Amino acid sequence: MANTFQAQVLTPDGSLFEGEVTGVRVPGVQGNFMMLHNHAPIVSTLGVGAVVITKPDNSEIVYAVSGGFVEMNDNSMTLLAEKAEEASEIDKEEAEMLLKEAKGLLSDTVGDRSKAEKEVAIAKNRLKLAD
Incomplete structure (x- = not known):
């Protein structure tokens, strides 16, 4: 073994x-x-x-x-x-939608930029692993 x-x-x-x-x-x-x-x-x-x-x-x-x-x-x-x-359970369409939303948070200058950057990284990771 x-x-x-x-x-x-x-x-x-x-x-x-x-x-x-x-x-x-x-x-x-x-x-x-x-x-x-x-x-x-x-x-x-x-x-x-x-x-x-x-x-x-x-x-x-x-x-x-x-x-x-x-x-x-x-x-x-x-x-x-x-x-x-x-990864096998990640819905690719949902991951794409969440990435788009997270990128939208980055353009909001009022919000917490570091939190938005982490959300983008999480969304990109999910999308990459969904393939």
């Missing part, structure tokens, strides 16, 4: 994934990184991007995430996402 470790993906709405995996790639705020069996202990902040979970049968599950934290210790990984959804 391949070298595996326990992984779980949690959101405020509940658990999205729990099981044995061979690897997990996450969008750290300083760049993407991969965790494998016997990875050194780490706690990292997540940015907007894709979490790619590789299962022992080499199949992958991809989640669109918009921030959070990940901890890896003693071959156990816990990912706490602000928001996450499985």
Whole structure:
């Protein structure tokens, strides 16, 4: 059997994934990184991007995430996402509409620009992963 470790993906709405995996790639705020069996202990902040979970049968599950934290210790990984959804469940038309709305927020000079920029990044990530 391949070298595996326990992984779980949690959101405020509940658990999205729990099981044995061979690897997990996450969008750290300083760049993407991969965790494998016997990875050194780490706690990292997540940015907007894709979490790619590789299962022992080499199949992958991809989640669109918009921030959070990940901890890896003693071959156990816990990912706490602000928001996450499985890429295969993203509605492309809805993602396009949300991107258009988020871009509209950027043109509103009265609003919070950094929040609007994050919403655009989230919408672009969802649209990219919906393909």
